[in-house]
Amino acid sequence: MTHVFHDQIEVKQKELQPWTAKLNQKNAEVDVALSELDTLAKKAEFVKNNLSEAQESLAILQEILTRRRRNSKS
Secondary structure, X not given: OHHHHHHHHHHHHHHHHHHHHHHHHHHHHHHHHHHHHHHHHHHHHHHHXXXXXXXXXXXXXXXXXXXXXXXXXX
């Protein structure tokens, strides 16, 4: 009796093999996409931080330039 169930399970597993392979392939693709998404998110955060620092530096330089222009007119 157990042998019958074993055979039925084996048949079903063979039927599902192509689907299992496709599912594994899609899971691998999802993993790659998530990894790429994580990498892009890290790059975006890096760029955001650098932009913020550049804007701060620009503001400081503009203030220095404004002061120098005022002083040169005096």
